[in-house]
Amino acid sequence: MSIPPDRIPPALRTEALEQLLTERGLVDPSVMERFIATYERDVGPLNGARVVARAWTDPGYRAALLCDGTAAIEEMGFSGPQGEHIVVLEQSEEVHHVVVCTLCSCYPWPVLGLPPSWYKDPAYRARVVREPRTVLSEMGLDVPPERRIEVWDSSAEVRYLVLPQRPAGTGSWDADALAGIVTRDAMVGVAEVSAA
Amino acid sequence: MTALLDTDGPGSPPRDNGELVFAEPWESRAFGMAVALADAGAFTWDAFRDRLIARIARWEAEHGVDNPSFRYYRCWLRALEDVLVSAGELAPGDVLNRSSTLAERPAGHDHDH
Numbered sequence: 168m169s170i171p172p173d174r175i176p177p178a179l180r181t182e183a184l185e186q187l188l189t190e191r192g193l194v195d196p197s198v199m200e201r202f203i204a205t206y207e208r209d210v211g212p213l214n215g216a217r218v219v220a221r222a223w224t225d226p227g228y229r230a231a232l233l234c235d236g237t238a239a240i241e242e243m244g245f246s247g248p249q250g251e252h253i254v255v256l257e258q259s260e261e262v263h264h265v266v267v268c269t270l271c272s273c274y275p276w277p278v279l280g281l282p283p284s285w286y287k288d289p290a291y292r293a294r295v296v297r298e299p300r301t302v303l304s305e306m307g308l309d310v311p312p313e314r315r316i317e318v319w320d321s322s323a324e325v326r327y328l329v330l331p332q333r334p335a336g337t338g339s340w341d342a343d344a345l346a347g348i349v350t351r352d353a354m355v356g357v358a359e360v361s362a363a
Numbered sequence: 364m365t366a367l368l369d370t371d372g373p374g375s376p377p378r379d380n381g382e383l384v385f386a387e388p389w390e391s392r393a394f395g396m397a398v399a400l401a402d403a404g405a406f407t408w409d410a411f412r413d414r415l416i417a418r419i420a421r422w423e424a425e426h427g428v429d430n431p432s433f434r435y436y437r438c439w440l441r442a443l444e445d446v447l448v449s450a451g452e453l454a455p456g457d458v459l460n461r462s463s464t465l466a467e468r469p470a471g472h473d474h475d476h
Contacts, residue, residue: 183461
């Protein structure tokens, strides 16, 4: 039975590819499974949340992070593919940063894990550049009209991590407690962190 | 790196905001293959990324950016095949031929009865 190329279910196609590559010695399934497990279990937005919480509680670290994001993030033990050059963008009263990858899905894996589906979605990638205020509002974030919005397009060379504003009323919180309220969406710039 | 916080269970701090990293098992295999192959030097990540961009652009040109049927890992899988073909590790018909062979397995082939 022959199937037209575009009608092969992707699960079957993936199985075929994996078989071929394993037979040819190009892929070792156990190595592959280690990578999968790492990104399913260990590498996620919690890493970025720890970076943010430390920046909120340690002025020296905050300065280092804004000066050289990659080095400061590596210092926390977070590095790897798609983390070679991470620039940190600080939210303020004057400017709101939001991150996109217009061409595919470049994203700072070591601090945020793998991107969520909306980040990969053609509509977000096209529209957030054209009408960021509207898109953010649709996602539940109303940026004050006097606040400028800057959209950052990720690339093979640079990936971005947003440093959100620390919510009011968290002055007595330690870094662990703060890390617990930092969300992935806030670190991409489509949400703010709230203490509630 | 030591985990200071519980990274498992319902009370864990932000991991995926309730979203699974992979929607279906094959997606995780396609992901793992690409990362493992790049790590082993079969191709550079940039070469793979270029193919991924091309596959996504092609899909968007054919279906429109507002089409909800977009499936990211389908583009990812085809990009992986593309980069392996251009690296000379696969011939263009290899995956198709093997898929056809696998499709001919009797139903329930993967169950022991």
